[in-house]
Amino acid sequence: MSQQFDYIIVGGGSGGSVVAGRLSEDPNVSVCVLEAGGRGDSMVVKVPAGAVAMMPTKLNNWAFDTVPQAGLNGRVGYQPRGKALGGSSAINAMVYIRGHRSDYDHWASLGNSGWSYDDVLPYFRLSEHNERFDNAWHGRNGPLNVSDLRTDNPFQARYLEAARQAGLPITDDFNGAQQEGIGIYQVTQKQGERWSAARGYLHPHIGQRANLTVETHAQVRRILFEGKRAVGVEVLQNGTVRTLRVRREVVLAAGALQTPQLLMLSGVGPAQELASVGIQTVQHLPGVGRNLQDHPDFVFGYSTSSLDTLGVSLRGSVRMLSEILRFRSERRGMLTTNFAEGGGFLKTRPDLEAPDIQLHFVVALVDNHARRMHLGHGFSCHVCLLRPRSRGTVTLRSNDPLAAPVIDPAFFADPRDVEDMVAGFKITRGLMQTPALAKWAKRDLFTSHVKTDDDIRATLRQRTDTVYHPVGTCRMGQDDMAVVDAQLRVHGLEGLRIVDASIMPTLIGGNTNAPTIMIGEKAVDLIRGVSRVTPQVRAQAEAANAHATAAT
Structure with a gap:
């Protein structure tokens, strides 16, 4: 490995893969990616159903725990995060969702110029190759492949019929003119295989571009500064600590949990906290590690005799043998599942500007993030609160760069979040009790005892946890608690930028992978200081936004 580069990118996840792939298009600049995990190109990553082996374990997964959550009866929560090239896009449910247009307009209203929906829509389109849609909202030439599911699972039709029976709207594009409704998710797959950010932006160029260096199993211990300028990083790889220098910029893309951790380990953060663990302050930024936001999520679960769901049984194992053969020959069937095949965005009150809850309908029984297994087959439905008011923190356990960060999402710290989730619980249970789904349910595993609103509140506190969307810990803004400006440059420092979900000022109303790729x-x-958004592209985005506004 060379000792000096124009750009050093810390983290080969969704944000890091995009930046490395795009910057290295210019042969005149040198780019180095440092990823603590592996290559993210094994079959357990490529085969979509392999997520069931990664999400509950440490396979390609940091598998962090939270501190005990007072709002969840003192339970310790779980925070899986991707540890491989592709980051969490290598282990997630591949759901392609951008959020609601009002989320980005809100960012802009907070003083973040250039981040309105009109501003960011062209970048979503630049990233995307959508196999079905080709219109003002979608792209056809980007590295990120987006496709319809190839499972051919009849539960998709049953789920949509349940929505009709519940009187809920149906939509075939959550990322188009309007978001509200029930539908089947599009996913980041290509020909039935997972299409992570690394597979789209990075893997094709490793070994092909002389100016691109990608180092795996390389954990950055700290950023090096000369005065207020980032000049390199200290990295641990194969038991050896090395120093790499940078000519232009260090780009942090370690994610909403580890980017603030690395900043603090490097002396950037709340000075008093840094001093308490023996770290000298380079730049006092009290907002580092603050403003943690995540979607609190509750899961309904039902047993079923249907072999159209994934589960553990002798009959299911026999069917799975045929599904393996089908995947090998057709790249279709059960092994292409993202598990969360159906979904929806709904309002708990009609006066809301945007949907405030999201559903994920799962063709398997989910209990404790798949860490608690049940014999037999089942199906599930998540309901999460899209814009919680609770705010948490990420802090340091010590000055040891190999120690996990201290993660406190502070779920239900604001009691209004509980009441919103009560409303979401009722809507979701109503959907699951429609004839189209009830006839397939043998037993309600988690909520059969729930009769009153107090029962709902107690059950929410007993079973709610994350749906894997932490953001906001190095938020963009101009006030004293902001960490980066609208150019994503760290306040008060030079040569240091952040490109991941930590910069989000507020949590967007949906899954966070596509927005991170847009970032x-x-x-x-x-x-680069050069925009790829042409006047024609911007006009298309503005026209799409005007059409969507009129539609709503």
Whole structure:
């Protein structure tokens, strides 16, 4: 490995893969990616159903725990995070969702110029190759492949019929003119295989571009500064600590939990907290590690005799043998599942501007993040609160760079979040009790005892946890608690930028992978100082937004 590069990117996840892939298109700049995990190209990653082996374990997964959550009866929560090239896009449910247009307009209203929906839509389109949609909202030439599911699972039709019976709207594009409704998710797959950010942006260029260096199993211990300028990083790889220097910028893309951790380990953060663990302050930024936001999520679960769901049984094992053969020959069937095949965005009150709850309908029984297994087959439905008011923190356990960060999502710290989830619980249970789904349910495993609102509150506190969308811990803004500006540059420092979900000022109303990839695409233009958004593309985005506004 060379000792000096134009750009050093810390983290090969969704944001890092995008920035590295795009910046290295210019042969005149040298780019180095440092990833603590592996290559993210094994079959357990490529085969979509392999997520069931990664999410509950440490396979390609940091598998962090939270501190005990007072709002969840003192339970310790779980925070899986991808540890491989592709980051969490290598282990997630591959759901392609951008959020609601009002989320980005809100970012802009907070003083973040250039981050409105009109501003970011072109970058979503630049990133995307959508196999079905080709219109003002979707792209056809991007590295990120987006497709319809290839499972051919009849539960998709049953789920949509249940929505009709419940009187809920149906939509075939959550990322188009309007988000509200029940539908089947599009996923980041290609020909039935997972299409992680690394597979789209990074893997094709490793060994092909002389100016791109990708180092795996390389954990950055700290950022090096000369005065207020980032000049390199200290990295641990194969038992050896090395120093790499940077000519232009260090780009942090370690994610909402580890980017603030690395900043604090490097002396950037709340000075008093840094001093308490023996770290000298380089830049006092009290907002580092604050403003942690995540979607609190509750899961309904039902046993079933249907072999159209994934489960553990002799009959199911026989069917799975045929499904393996089908995957090998057709790249279709059960092994292409993202588990969360159906979903929806709904309002708990009609006066809301945007949906405030999201559903994930799962063709398997989910209990404790798949860490608690049940014999037999089942199906599940998640309901999460899209814009919780509770705010948590990420802090240091010690000055040991190999120690896990201290993660406190503070779920239900604001009691209004509980009441919103009560409303979401009722809507979701109503959907699951429609004839189209009830006839397939043998037993309600988790909520059969729930009769009153107090029962719902107690059950929520007993079983709620994350749906894997932490953001906001290095938020963008201009006030004293902001960490980066609208150019994603760290306040008060030079040569240091952040490109991951930690920069989100507020949590978007949906899954966070596609927005993180968009952030990476926009960051590339910010770094280069040249926009790829032509007047024609911007006009298309504005027209799409005007059409969507009129539709709602």
